[in-house]
Amino acid sequence: MTELLSHIPPSLRAKIPAIPPATPRNLWLLLAAAVATQNLAAFQSSQDEHITVFAALIWGGALICLEDQLETLEPNPQWPGVVAGAALLSWVIARTAIILHWDGMIFILPLLGCIALALLCEQIKGIGRFRDSLLCLLMLPAFNVIMKLIPEGPMSVLTAHLSGFWLGILGFDNIVRNKSVLMPTGGVEVLPACNGIDMIAQVLCIAVIFQLAFPLRSLISRFLVFSLAPLIGLASNTIRIAILALCVANGNGKGSRLFTFFHDDIGSLIFSGIAVFVFGILYMRLLERELPPLPAVIHEQTSHHE
Numbered sequence: 001m002t003e004l005l006s007h008i009p010p011s012l013r014a015k016i017p018a019i020p021p022a023t024p025r026n027l028w029l030l031l032a033a034a035v036a037t038q039n040l041a042a043f044q045s046s047q048d049e050h051i052t053v054f055a056a057l058i059w060g061g062a063l064i065c066l067e068d069q070l071e072t073l074e075p076n077p078q079w080p081g082v083v084a085g086a087a088l089l090s091w092v093i094a095r096t097a098i099i100l101h102w103d104g105m106i107f108i109l110p111l112l113g114c115i116a117l118a119l120l121c122e123q124i125k126g127i128g129r130f131r132d133s134l135l136c137l138l139m140l141p142a143f144n145v146i147m148k149l150i151p152e153g154p155m156s157v158l159t160a161h162l163s164g165f166w167l168g169i170l171g172f173d174n175i176v177r178n179k180s181v182l183m184p185t186g187g188v189e190v191l192p193a194c195n196g197i198d199m200i201a202q203v204l205c206i207a208v209i210f211q212l213a214f215p216l217r218s219l220i221s222r223f224l225v226f227s228l229a230p231l232i233g234l235a236s237n238t239i240r241i242a243i244l245a246l247c248v249a250n251g252n253g254k255g256s257r258l259f260t261f262f263h264d265d266i267g268s269l270i271f272s273g274i275a276v277f278v279f280g281i282l283y284m285r286l287l288e289r290e291l292p293p294l295p296a297v298i299h300e301q302t303s304h305h306e
């Protein structure tokens with residue numbers, strides 16, 4: 001490697017980042033990155049795009065919860081933990097490799113992988129430092145559970161009525177019949193796959209991750225966050241359904257590019273992003289209200305520089 005670098009011009013060689021030394025800490029971080037990468041690759045190859053993005057957000061939240069401890073992270077596991085962690089991690093990697101499609105185990109494997117990594121890093125009594133990261137990854141199976149707990153039929157009816165409500169506000173004539181939003185020249189039926197349960201579950205899980213990473217102290221703020229999170233997800237999806245109804249009413253029905261864009265994964269992903277973005281703005285506003293005001297000295301220094 002040294003001989004190869006010697007043939008590179010010094011100006012270019014200075015821009016090449018140095019390879020970190022193979023310390024126990026760096027090797028553990030490399031292993032953790034490999035586990036996360038393999039898991040996300042399994043999501044990408046077997047799940048919808050918006051679920052893959054959600055899984056990436058969950059892993060990102062787990063990293064944020066651990067970020068403050070990275071500088072002091074020094075792997076010092078016990079031998080029983082090493083054996084148990086290595087065995088569990090080997091099983092997680094092997095099980096992840098055989099996931100083909102909708103396999104509920106894919107939502108549990110990240111949590112088990114994190115437990116294995118914790119056992120390979122800390123003594124059993126010290127794995128509490130990974131608590132918040134474990135809770136973040138727990139949101140993946142929680143997401144799967146929430147989707148099953150919310151009844152599909154009533155949610156589809158509610159989605160149809162709210163979609164008709166948005167259309168009415170914009171001045172478009174429509175009639176809602178059970179799960180269908182009907183307009184004079186066409187309409188849509190809200191099927192279980194389009195009723196927004198997944199979007200509601202995602203925003204709720206993101207709310208938990210925000211609370212773990214950037215905790216709110218006020219009980220009122222927490223109540224607002226967890227009350228508004230599902231409403232934001234529901235509103236975002238019903239607006240998408242209203243747009244689909246408009247597409248059909250204007251001759252862009254199933255099979256057209258416009259309908260496909262808003263109906264399939266890309267459109268759903270955009271509206272999931274909008275829901276998370278709106279929720280993030282709300283959360284940060286509430287967090288800013290709890291932050292102490294800047295000291296008077298800083299204000300004076302700022303005024304002086306101006």
